[in-house]
Amino acid sequence: MIIVLKSDRSEEQVHKFIDMLTERYDVTVNTWVGTHSTVLGLIGDTAAVDGEYIAAQDIVESVKRVQEPYKKANRKFHPDNTVIELPTGQKIGDGTLTLIAGPCSVESEEQICEVAARVKASGASFLRGGAFKPRTSPYAFQGLKAEGLELLKEARRETGLPIVTEIMSTSHLDLFEDVDVIQVGARNMQNFELLKALGHTDKPILLKRGLANTIEELLMSAEYIMAGGNERVILCERGIRTYETFTRNTLDISAVPILKKLSHLPVVVDPSHASGINWLVEPLAVAAAAVGADGLIIEVHNDPTRALCDGAQSLTPDQFDALAKKVRAVSETVKSL
Ligand SMILES: [Mn+2]
Structure with a gap:
C-alpha cells in the first residue's frame, strides 16, 4: 500500500x-x-x-x-531513480551510460591487468572478470577461484577500476569482502539463500536475469536482497532462452524500458552473453543504449582466440574501444531528443 x-x-x-x-x-x-x-x-x-x-x-x-508482489523494488515506493555510487566515485544509474568491461574469466595477472588498462583507456569505469565460474560442463575451466579474486584486486590497484565478480555460494562470502560489486549470475537468480545472505551485506549487487525467468521473477529476486536491508541492486538483462538457436540467448530488449518503468533500480544489459557472437555484441549494445539502459557489461579479452571461456563472444580491446565511442554517442543523442 x-x-x-x-x-x-x-x-x-x-x-x-x-x-x-x-x-x-x-x-x-x-x-x-x-x-x-x-x-x-x-x-x-x-x-x-x-x-x-x-x-x-x-x-x-x-x-x-x-x-505487484515486489515492494521495495517498485517504482511506486520510490519514484526517483536509484543511483548506485561507490566510495571511489563511480556511479551506475545517474543518467550516463556506465561501461563495465573485462574478460569472461580471470586467467593470469598479465591478462587481467592488460585488459583492465585497455578498457579503462576506452572509458570503462568498472572491471568485470570471473573468478568462480558456473560452467555448463563440470569438465570445463572452473575459474581461478580465490587466486582469481587476488588478481582482480591487483588489476584494481594498477588501474583504480572497481571490480565486479560473480559469487556462487554463501560459503564464499568472506572471500568477497574486498570486492566492489558482487554479481549474481543467471543460474543463481533464484538461489534464495544466496540472495538473502547478500541482503545482509553492504555491497552493490549486480543481479542477472535467469535464462528462463520472467521480469516479475527478476524483480522478486531483487526484492529478496532488498528485504534483507541491502537496497543497492543493479538489474541485468542478459538474454533469455527462446526457440531461436542462432544466438546463445535472445536479448529481451523490451525488458529494459519495462524494468525502468516498474522499478527505480538501475538496469544494465549484457550483450555478450545475450548473443554469444562477437560481431553481434556491438549492434545489441547500441540497441541497449538507445532504449535507455543505465549501463553495459561487456566481455573483452586481449586474445579472444585463446580465451579459456567465452572467446567467441569476447571483443578485442580495439573492438571495445570502437563500441564505447558508438554507444556513448547513441546514449547522448537519445537523451538530447
Ligand atoms: Mn562469460
Missing part, C-alpha cells in the same frame, strides 16, 4: 502517523521523501489496513493499493 502525504505536513505529524501505522498494523513503513511529496510504502499484512480510515487522516493526500 502506498500513502502519499500532503506537502504541508510537519515532521512531527509524519512520525506520529508512522508510529500509529506500525502499532495498529503488522507492517513496516518505507519512507521516501521527494522535493514535492512524501511517499510511505507499507510492507506486510496490508490486507488488514483500512484504506478509508487512512485516507481520512489529516496529513494524507491519497491511498493506493499496490498489486
